[in-house]
Every structure is written in C-alpha cells, then in structure tokens.
Amino acid sequence: MASANIAVGGYTAPRNQSATFTFWWPDGGSSNMFFDVAVQVENIGQQTMRPLEQTGRAMAYAPDVGGQVLYLTLRNDNDFDVPFNAVHLQVK
Numbered sequence: 001m002a003s004a005n006i007a008v009g010g011y012t013a014p015r016n017q018s019a020t021f022t023f024w025w026p027d028g029g030s031s032n033m034f035f036d037v038a039v040q041v042e043n044i045g046q047q048t049m050r051p052l053e054q055t056g057r058a059m060a061y062a063p064d065v066g067g068q069v070l071y072l073t074l075r076n077d078n079d080f081d082v083p084f085n086a087v088h089l090q091v092k
Contacts, residue, residue: 010086018073039086041082041083056073
C-alpha cells in the first residue's frame with residue numbers, strides 16, 4: 001500500500017522578478033516515488049495582489065540529495081515580496 005508524507009517550508013518570492021526555487025524530499029527518496037510541491041501564498045495584509053505565476057517547471061535526479069529535485073520558477077509582478085509556503089508531497 002502507498003504511503004503519503006508531507007513537509008512544509010517557508011520561502012519568499014522577490015518583488016517584480018522571477019526566481020527559481022529548488023525543492024527535494026528532505027531524506028532523499030527513490031526514482032519510483034511521486035514528488036510534488038504546492039505553493040500557498042501567506043496572508044500578506046494587502047487588499048489586492050497579482051498572483052504568483054508559475055513560468056517554469058523541471059525535474060531531475062540529483063545524486064547529492066539522493067532523489068528527485070523539482071525546479072519551480074515563479075514570477076512575482078507585485079511591488080512587494082510575497083511570502084509563501086511550499087507544501088512538499090511524497091507518495092511511495
């Protein structure tokens with residue numbers, strides 16, 4: 001039977017630019033697991049904001065972390081930094 005594991009980390013998308021974030025499962029993993037990250041913007045106290053836009057997504061195996069690595073590029077078109085949580089999901 002499959003098992004699901006969740007981990008959460010805090011990040012910040014810098015104002016008016018794109019940034020690539022690198023995510024991996026903390027204790028490595030295997031090539032036969034499912035791994036993904038959901039981005040959840042924190043309450044920033046602003047009444048309106050433009051959404052963070054995902055402009056790139058790539059995956060690779062990285063021997064130094066012992067598993068899959070997800071490269072996620074986010075564009076922040078706001079004139080302020082946007083903090084977000086990255087909810088990591090591993091199913092194996």
